[in-house]
Amino acid sequence: MFVAKYVKRDRFLKELSLGVLIFFSPFLVQFHLLFSETDTTFNLYSWEYSHGYDSNLAYAWMVLLHIIPTLLIVVYYFHTIKIHRYAILVCLYWLSYDFLKQGTNLENHWLIPLVILLIPLFSFKNKTSNFFNNFKIARDSGLRNTFFCLLLVLSPIIGTISSNISFEMKSVDFHLFELGNFGFPNFATFLWYLALKLLVLTPMVVFFLSEKKWWRYALLSPILVTMYQLRTGLKPEIDVIDEHEIFEAMPLLLGILLILLFLAKPAYYQNKLKTIYQKNHTRAEELLSKKYGNKSGEFENLKNRFLSFKEDRDKNAILEEELLSLKSQLENELQKSTTS
Incomplete structure (x- = not known):
């Protein structure tokens, strides 16, 4: 990790x-x-x-x-x-x-x-x-x-x-x-x-x-x-x-360098946002696991299925309705975990 x-x-x-x-x-x-x-x-x-x-x-x-x-x-x-x-x-x-x-x-x-x-x-x-x-x-x-x-x-x-x-x-x-x-x-x-x-x-x-x-x-x-x-x-x-x-070629090389500097700034902040998101996501998973223990197991299974279907949707020809159904099950499971 x-x-x-x-x-x-x-x-x-x-x-x-x-x-x-x-x-x-x-x-x-x-x-x-x-x-x-x-x-x-x-x-x-x-x-x-x-x-x-x-x-x-x-x-x-x-x-x-x-x-x-x-x-x-x-x-x-x-x-x-x-x-x-x-x-x-x-x-x-x-x-x-x-x-x-x-x-x-x-x-x-x-x-x-x-x-x-x-x-x-x-x-x-x-x-x-x-x-x-x-x-x-x-x-x-x-x-x-x-x-x-x-x-x-x-x-x-x-x-x-x-x-x-x-x-x-x-x-x-x-x-x-x-x-x-x-x-x-x-x-x-x-x-x-x-x-x-x-x-x-x-x-x-x-x-x-x-x-x-x-x-x-x-x-x-x-x-x-x-x-x-x-x-x-x-x-x-x-x-x-x-x-x-x-x-x-120096004038054109300087132009390329300016383009790279212009693109580097948003790339830096985008990477920073991804890092913060990943850190918060990992922390949330740790808290869920600690608080609910085995109760969060079903949620984890549904989440993994959802991510797998989402990544392989085109390759496996998964219907949009199936993804929406699985998403709904995920939301229900998360709601049960938070209210129990």
Whole structure:
């Protein structure tokens, strides 16, 4: 009971922290500027790590390009319906696979991320039945969830294509038009960069459209910054990417921040009212139990039936008349308890 009260009381703080984390996540890419443009190894006392990149700055940039979408997708994983989680695991697998491929010298690096695909076996109860029930829920809820899951599953496909293209290729000729490398060293690198940006943009757009809580507007921050970064990346004449886009988007980011501050105040008071209600409700139940003992048992049974019918009304096709009848029985039982 104490744990439940504590979680209830801190729900607003949890949501606020989540909003702050999401809003400022795109700013993490700026940290790569703190690393050296000339050094090619990391040294800590006698330990030395050689990454094979042209500079520590380039390596740090590559690492942050993987950390940011991974962080955001993990948040999405824990705040969405289960059917979306299966699709999200595909994105997490590709991000882990690509990071190990780009940033380490491990052999068979594709095997390690397979552990991610085992997450549902440990995180969901009644694994097999839940797996198929979740797909039934997605089907019954219409095309919306099916379309969202399809987008999530297909998000890493560009990155997969980039892994199978020769680094010698500079462009692709589609007869009607030619797709170049947009200033990147080769076409494969351009597709790789595009894939990492789409792995921020696509899941966050889906997350924003499916989430209903007030902090969802914080998702506009990574969406907006990623769009600015993509715009810069598609300009061949620009040599520097992922550095100045935060400042270009700053006016709009400030507007998003003001919206979040405006929504946070009523959310705080709403959470406070819910906490007071929960506390009074728990206190009333304790008093009833103490005063009437077993006499309140029938009332508790009726109340639980009423709440169960109310929650599952649509699923079980419970008639409105049955709910009204049960409500009337509840009122009568409560009246008997108070007059006896």
